[in-house]
Amino acid sequence: DAKTTQPDSMESTEGETVHLPCSHATISGNEYIYWYRQVPLQGPEYVTHGLQQNTTNSMAFLAIASDRKSSTLILPHVSLRDAAVYHCILRRTGGNNKLTFGQGTVLSVIP
């Protein structure tokens, strides 16, 4: 699976909208962009995913660049509960459904 690049850490204040960037310059046409978040000693929580079009759900908005070489996870009105490590992962269709996790972005939220 292609590699992603994320900032090591970001900081936000409660109520703000956070933009978490992810670079994936060598993404293949059959690779989905997945976002998970994880807090210490808990399993990763699925946030969202997309292939080409922007997507939105109750948790976040995923903006995918037209060339698919980058994406941004947008978290509106963050709260303290949104503090976590956010992982941007590329996964191709088929195979063993393997997710390759990196270090992710540590999002800190200040009250």
Added chain:
Amino acid sequence: AQTIHQWPVAEIKAVGSPLSLGCTIKGKSSPNLYWYWQATGGTLQQLFYSITVGQVESVVQLNLSASRPKDDQFILSTEKLLLSHSGFYLCAWSLGTVGNTLYFGEGSRLIVV
């Protein structure tokens, strides 16, 4: 709604002792099941996956084994623990292998002393 339950939540075991970690999925029939492992301070690695009862594929060799005795159950085990087995073990499920989201359990923390 589907639920995933892992047991035990945490365990401290001696080097050389046996280990058995369990995972049960309720609310979904014939899920694909996965075991992931995270060393302290490390990244998550997939260890095993299973698409049906009795069939398990190994992804990473860590002197561990996995079995799927029932459609809704996935077991991770070893007869002799090593210090390097310490970490966080996560079970996950998906509906299928093609383009389907993985959902993770809460994990089992293992400390080997």
